[in-house]
Amino acid sequence: MVSHDLLGTRDLARLFPIALICHLWLCSGVVDLMNDWNIQSRSHSCQACEKPFLDQQPYHTLLFDEKHDFRRLDICEPCWQAQYSQGASDRKGFVSYWHGVYETPPAAPPEPIQKENAETLLRKIIELNDPRYASVGFILAVSLERKRLLKIKEQFVRDGLRIFIYEHPKSGDFFTITDPNLHLSQLEQVQHDVAALLEHGFNPPPDLAAAPVGAKSESNEGAAGASAAAPELEGASAPPAENEAAVR
Secondary structure: OOOOOOOOHHHHHHHOOOOOOOHHHHHOOOHHHHOOOEEEOOOOEOOOOOOEOOOOOEEEEEEEEOOOOEEEEEEEHHHHHHHHOOOHHHOOOEEEEEEEEOOOOOOOOOOOOOOOOHHHHHHHHHHHOOHHHHHHHHHHHHHHHHOOOOEEEEEEEEOOEEEEEEEOOOOOOEEEEEOOOOOHHHHHHHHHHHHHHHHHOOOOOHHHHOOOOOOOOHHHHHHHHHHHHOHHHOOOOOOOOOOOOOOO
16 A cells, blocks of 8 residues: 655654644734735736847846735846846835746647646645645645746745745746645645545545535545655755745
């Protein structure tokens, strides 16, 4: 039988310190955890002069907190030097800055019929914006960061919630993920949920559909073999405490 332990014991201890004990679940409510979740794609043109980016052209990204959402601004090198290089961090709502090299997106291949992987599942969870999947989404983001498929660009606390800004190195998309501060006692059920979603997606067979996400039942035993479909999650650990990429 395949083990349900998608995360190592030492990793779990780092991920979910007992001192936090679901404080935000009691103070903020589950719905608030999803308010800061979103994906913003890298622009294909400079958002100052509107000139299209060329393949391998350097660009600069600024991130601003506009209270109800985060705003991403991708700028070409000439506009950066002329308008933003001085005093960018002093602008209202400034959160973070990074730079990169634009890569022209390849032509989209035909999509084969396949099971979910950690990245596609995370994207769908963010699009759904359903608080029931907040814990699953956080675990997926952590596992993708551990496998270097996502990079942490920034982390900070807003309204009492710890928020991580991840970037997808190849596409330039960034993901805003809120830490749900799970209790250790909740991990087993979250692991069942992750395995079931990776195996069956959001349209499980009838015997699994009867049990909602987050509600442990005998039907969850049907996900025992689903752990094999989640190699991305093995050895996942908490995001690093220090942000090495962002420049304040």
